[in-house]
Amino acid sequence: MLDRALGAWIGVRTRWRGLALPIFASPLLPAALVFAIDGQERSVTGAALGFGLSLLAARALRRGRQGDSRKAAWLMAVGTGLAANMAGHLGTPMSLLMAAGALFGTRMMYQALPETPPPPPPELPAAPPAPPGPIEQSRARLARIEALATRRADPKLQGVAEAMEGVLDDLTAHPDRLPQARRFLAVHLDGLERIAARLEAGAAPPPGLPSLLDELTRTAGELRERLTREESAALEIQVKVLSDRLREEGFR
Amino acid sequence: MPERNVTPAASPPLTTPLVWAWGGVLLTATTWLTGIIALFSSIIGLFD
Incomplete structure (x- = not known):
């Protein structure tokens, strides 16, 4: 019974996977806007990178191939670290800590969701048989x-x-x-x-x-x-x- | 739309939702918090 409920839950999460990541990074969007009004270019860049990389991570997760969740986790880590350093002005150690938290958080959030193996490389068309000598x-x-x-x-x-x-x-x-x-x-x-x-x-x-x-x-x-x-x-x-x-x- | 060939995961443990929840907490405490800090920092900078 519990197994079946968990299976159904996994199904729902698989359908919606990745979409939560830009929501987690969404406060960076108004922050980027306000930074832009204030003319703080470095902070705009940091906030934009943080949100942009969360979109890329969501895209990787939506693809659902093997290794994509690891890739998404790294994208989230880099985005969060850059945003913390450039937009949040948190300093390097704290930014690294935020990046590590985002890395493990993403890995944990999307664990146990099914992933498809990568597609086989396209087969080359067979060479035509050599004409008889x-x-x-x-x-x-x-x-x-x-x-x-x-x-x-x-x-x-x-x-x-x-x-x-x-x-x-x-x-x-x-x-x-x-x-x-x-x-x-x-x-x-x-x-x-x-x-x-x-x-x-x-x-x-x-x-x-x-x-x-x-x-x-x-x-x-x-x-x-x-x-x-x-x-x-x-x-x-x-x-x-x-x-x-x-x-x-x-x-x- | 072509159907995805999804390989089902081999019976994950029942504690998996707890791991998901902790992942969510971690992301809230890092990515979301970073965003909020940046937002407040930008607003403070605007009125500073």
Whole structure:
């Protein structure tokens, strides 16, 4: 019963929380006005700061997030301390005492009121997927040709597709060789794709097609060999340069 | 108006209203009193 009454009370206080703070500081408003009439600028500033900070504290409390009551208590402490010193002319020790009283008073007054956790940071929109690279594009085109070769049960077309797949495997393992193979991919894959498209459209294979396919298979193999040979030559040069350097430096 | 997602406090002790009251007393004795002192000080200054 008492628990329920307390819960209801907390509900009411949560709805109205923070609004009492400017009421506590309200005598500072007429004080600021009278100080202004009297031309005491420092005192006007102190009174205005005291009331203004109580409004800020009320605003923080109304938000009701975690840590806001602590923030409001500090705002009240600073406001009260400044008002006591600048408008009340109470001296530094007494002003500090007033500030400490306001700090603990605010903490105590708004204790046990529910606070919401801070909202999660806004999620960044997911980056769009990177467009497929030239090797991936070539592989997709080759997959279509392979599928056609399997459907037609054409061993020569399958052979070319396999040979070109070998080239693509090499390029996947060593993407730095791609510039050397770009022309090959453009010419051979494009040609093979057109042939496959015609065959799929129902064209009768001309007599020269098997030899052309053999040629394509051979050149694919040759390209792989050439790329490997170039790598070997580069390695040989590297070994020679390093050996010479070691000799020059007197290590050998 | 969007509804607030308020996390209920875990059963506060029954002495909580007393703490609130003491908080109110402290604020009265500090912030409110400061305001009253400033108000009287301003009025006295006006007629001084």
